[in-house]
Amino acid sequence: MSTPSKDDNINTTDGKVLSGPASKPPQAVDLRSVMRYFASAVTVVTGALETGELFGLTVSAFTSVSLEPPLVLMCVRNESSATKLFQKSMKYCVNILAEDQRPIAEKFSLSGEGGRFQNLDYYLGSGGSPIIRDAIGYIDCKIVEVIAGGDHTVFLGEAIDVYAEEKKPLLYLNRRYVKLE
Numbered sequence: 001m002s003t004p005s006k007d008d009n010i011n012t013t014d015g016k017v018l019s020g021p022a023s024k025p026p027q028a029v030d031l032r033s034v035m036r037y038f039a040s041a042v043t044v045v046t047g048a049l050e051t052g053e054l055f056g057l058t059v060s061a062f063t064s065v066s067l068e069p070p071l072v073l074m075c076v077r078n079e080s081s082a083t084k085l086f087q088k089s090m091k092y093c094v095n096i097l098a099e100d101q102r103p104i105a106e107k108f109s110l111s112g113e114g115g116r117f118q119n120l121d122y123y124l125g126s127g128g129s130p131i132i133r134d135a136i137g138y139i140d141c142k143i144v145e146v147i148a149g150g151d152h153t154v155f156l157g158e159a160i161d162v163y164a165e166e167k168k169p170l171l172y173l174n175r176r177y178v179k180l181e
C-alpha cells in the first residue's frame with residue numbers, strides 16, 4: 001500500500017503541476033487488498049423455497065441501510081448457487097453468529113457443500129427462512145429490490161422480524177476468524 005507523495009506529481013511542459021496518482025494512467029484496483037483489513041461481523045444468510053428446499057451461505061457483506069422503513073442489504077456473488085435461489089424466494093434471514101459458532105460459518109462457506117442444515121440447530125421463522133439457534137440474533141427480511149452490483153448481486157431487504165441478545169460476536173479480519181479479547 002502507498003500513500004500519495006510529491007513524487008507522484010507530474011510536471012507538464014506548460015509549467016502546470018498535475019498532482020497525485022490520479023493523474024497517472026488508470027491501474028487495476030485490488031479492493032480485496034484493502035477490504036481484508038476492514039473487520040466485519042460474520043453472518044449466515046438463509047432462505048427457503050416454497051418446495052421446502054433450504055439454502056444459505058456465510059456472508060460478511062451485510063449492512064443496515066435505513067431505520068424507517070427498516071432496510072438492510074447483503075451482497076452475494078453472482079456465481080453463488082444462492083443468488084438464483086434468493087431471487088426465487090424473495091426473502092432471507094440474516095443470522096448474526098456468536099463467537100463459538102465458527103464451525104457453522106465454515107460449513108456455510110464451503111463451495112458445493114451439501115447438507116449445510118444437517119446437525120444444525122435451527123427452526124423456521126414467521127417468514128419461512130431458517131433461524132439458527134444460539135446466534136446473537138437475526139433479521140428476517142422480505143426482498144424489496146435486487147440490484148446488479150458488478151460480479152455481486154445486492155439484495156435490499158425490509159426487516160419483518162428481528163431479535164438479538166448481548167453475546168460476543170464472531171469476527172472476520174485479514175482472512176481469519178477472530179474473537180474479541
Ligand SMILES: Cc1cc2nc3c(=O)[nH]c(=O)nc-3n(C[C@H](O)[C@H](O)[C@H](O)COP(=O)(O)O)c2cc1C
Pocket residue numbers: 042056057058059060061062075076077079080081082105108109110111112113172
Ligand atoms: C467470512 C466469510 C465471509 C463471506 N462473505 C461473503 C459475502 O458477503 N458474499 C458472498 O457472496 N460470499 C461470501 N463468502 C463466500 C461464501 O460463503 C461462499 O462462496 C459460498 O458459501 C459458497 O457456496 P456456493 O458455492 O454454494 O455458493 C464469505 C465467506 C467467508 C468465509
